[in-house]
Amino acid sequence: RGEGLVLMPSVHTWPDIVTGVEEPFQPTLVYPARGLASLWTGVPERPPDALVGILGAGRAKVLAALAVP
Numbered sequence: 286r287g288e289g290l291v292l293m294p295s296v297h298t299w300p301d302i303v304t305g306v307e308e309p310f311q312p313t314l315v316y317p318a319r320g321l322a323s324l325w326t327g328v329p330e331r332p333p334d335a336l337v338g339i340l341g342a343g344r345a346k347v348l349a350a351l352a353v354p
Contacts, residue, residue, distance in 0.1 A: 288311050288312060289311065289312075290311075290312050290313070290314060291311050291312065291313040291314070292314055292316070293313060293314070293315045293316070294315075294316060294317070294318035294319065295315050295316070295317065295318060296317075296318050296321055296324060298315050298316065298317055299317040299321055300317060301317075302314065302315065302316050302317075303315040303316075330349065331349075332345035332346055332348065332349040333345075336348065336349070
């Protein structure tokens with residue numbers, strides 16, 4: 286059909302994979318997101334002082350949180 290395939294990570298489907306191929310929607314594959322088990326494991330470590338000095342505390346925390354899936 287030449288419509289492509291939507292790949293969608295989700296925290297709500299674990300441990301299953303869900304597919305959707307009904308018209309008029311684009312074919313979709315929903316799969317468990319990487320790092321799902323560590324999603325609610327607590328507060329990430331404090332970002333390095335050098336990073337806080339360059340980016341500010343808020344941005345450094347966001348960047349540090351992005352280091353883990």
